[in-house]
Amino acid sequence: MITTRSFTYSLLFCLAFLANLAYAEQKPFTQVGGWEYRWGDSPLTTNGKLAWLSDSDNTQAWLPVNKPSDIPIIPGKKDLWIRLHLENHDETNSAIFANRIEKIFEVYLDTSRIYNFGKFTSGEKIPMMGFAWHLIKLPENSNGKTLFFRIRSDSKYIGVYGKIRFGSEESFLSEIIKANLSKTILGIIFVFAGLVFTIILLFIGKIKPYLGIIIFMTASGIWTLANSNLTQILFYAPRVIYYADHLALFASAVGFFMLVVEIIDPKYKTIFTRIYQFLTGYLLVVLFLDITGISDNIDTVAPFLIFTTLTVIVLIYYIFQSARKGNHEAKILLVALAVYALFTLLDIINYFQNVVINLDTYEMQFAHYGGFTFLVFIAWIFITRYIEMNKQMIDAQVNERVRIAQDLHDEVGPRLTEIRMVSESFKESGSLTEREKIKLEELSEASDRVVSTLGEIVWALNPTNDTLEEFGSYLSQSAINFLQKANIKCRIDIPPLFPNEKISYEVRRNIIMAVKESLNNIVKHADASLVTMQLRGTKTDLLVSIVDDGCGFDITNTRKYGNGLKNIERRIKSINGSYSIDTKFNAGTRIKMEVPLQINTAFTQTGYFPNDI
């Protein structure tokens, strides 16, 4: 069993490792200064070329700016041009990496177009392109030429939100892999785990309580994958990735609150049920807006973020209340949320360092890891819950067994005793024929046998008799009683005290039956005068050997002895034990049985209770 502390430490270590991997050294650089921008789109010259591409166009309309991401956002603007004169350009920096450019755009080097994302067609509605990062190869001899970005968008926002950086193609690719590998792997693991859980739970038919965690897990995984720049290398479909990112974010919130409903104090269940139902509705509306393209100009994420932030605050308040009342799960949840918050805080700190201090852009990194840590905590709660539930089920089984034993004991026993007494009193009355007396005696004996068999079952059912010591002394006593009736001397070789170990119901039951069968064989066939039963117990095994001084038998004569022996062997095998018999004609018989005290009942076919402990 992993302790809580070591578990937490190893988890934090793993995350620190992954975070370190994600923040490997970055070689490419951001060009600061020399940039110019201009609102509107270029008119066409008489021969159909874009007029702004010509060198002579050096009007005051071009405004200087440090970096493209510094260009102010002015609502209502549809077209934007950005340019940079490549002076002292190092040819080893053969590529430009740009991300978060809204939306369709082209790149020109002097008058030749070197890259495009979407197509410029005048007058038509601009289609949703999705978010993609762009690796733009620079032709040779670009030094001294001018780089133009032509951007068009009809959404509220227009501009370059990410960085435009220069570097070698390889450095960008290795950077993408380094920075996104851990995220991508985590995303794949969670999507995969979500799917596997879904399949397993569908098979078990118990999906409802775990629906929340499955949705949260899968959606978070998809969201992370959509946010990983590596995904685009493997699967280039910016629009699909954009929608996946968008919807997975909402879906993960739905899953989160479904999950909350499952684990929170029952009295708060209704409110969080309403919340996830509302969010599901919102998700469906957004889905509709996305498909129809209406959402292109509406910010569907901001209201969602405000709403969820407020509900999470309420949630934390409730959880805090539960935790104060000593709810163990609430405490774990608080820790989980605290870890989540800590990771988000790292993001915020990095945001300030990058955006506020270094005047650069920054993408959320740690929140993903935070989400996963949170999930691990939640999984932990679920696993403890599952274990607890199983324990309760086993307890319920044991209780039921005790109840059955008690009922048998209290109700059936006395009635059988009565049968015995009534038939005895009949026999005393004297007016019976010999035949009737014999029949009555048979009746008495039958009820005797039923009571003693019932006694054995009741004994075995009683969970307080599950120790090796109780079992050993019980087995000895029943052998003594049985052999005494048959007038055979019995000697018990038993240790003064057995190890304090439990022996499972199935083993007890089968050993009792096997010993009974063996003793029965001795009484019936062996003509013995002394039987010695030896019992030995270790921490894991029980050894029973029964030796008689009878006539022995020919072990190859299976027709005569086979059936009873096979029964014993079958019983011992069913509890994963071993069985051996050693006999010679006129030299007694030795039977040895060695069985484990506990067996994995999933693999046995016999026994009264399939899920014995």
Add this chain to the structure above:
Amino acid sequence: MISFDKKKKMIRVALVEDDDKIRNNLIDLLEGSDGFRCVGAYPNAEDALEDIPTKAPDIVLMDINLPGIDGIECTKQLKMKIPGLLIIMLTVYEDANKIFNSLQAGAVGYLLKLTQPAEIISALTDVTKGGSPMSAQIARKVVQSFHIEPRGEKNDKVTLSPREEQILELLSKGYLYKEIASELLISPDTVHNHLRKIYEKLQVHSRTEAVVKYLKT
């Protein structure tokens, strides 16, 4: 009546048994047997505790499983009121733990309800003569209870004599009384006397053990 009983040395027996039919059968058996007299029959421990002291029986046949106060607790309380009373437990099943607890409470033996009527009568006669039957399983428990004892006051400690230990060990190995007698070169009656003594020690031992436990908590 009482003087008449005494003259004929009647064995006075009281019954505590909650099952009406079994109780009536036992009353019939006792009343129909020479030398026995049933002086009281009670369906529960509460009635028995109130009435038995006034009836002064020689032997009480006590069912282990009773509604309300059980037979073991009833035995304990009766032994406190009448230390010399001989109590024999009645049980359907040979449940070693319950029987052992009864013996610790002060019972001197037990009978299975299924025992043949003639055997019940002979067992009762044996008990009044000082006999106390003991099974191998019980013998084992007795030995263990004397060995695994929490170390209490040394001077109060009851211990088994070597001979008693010997007898218990042989019993737990499956020896019958007569086999024990011939093994140890003593008479079967001596074996019985030893067993009775062991029962008494067991009761005292369990009492001091209870005191030790009480003082510890």
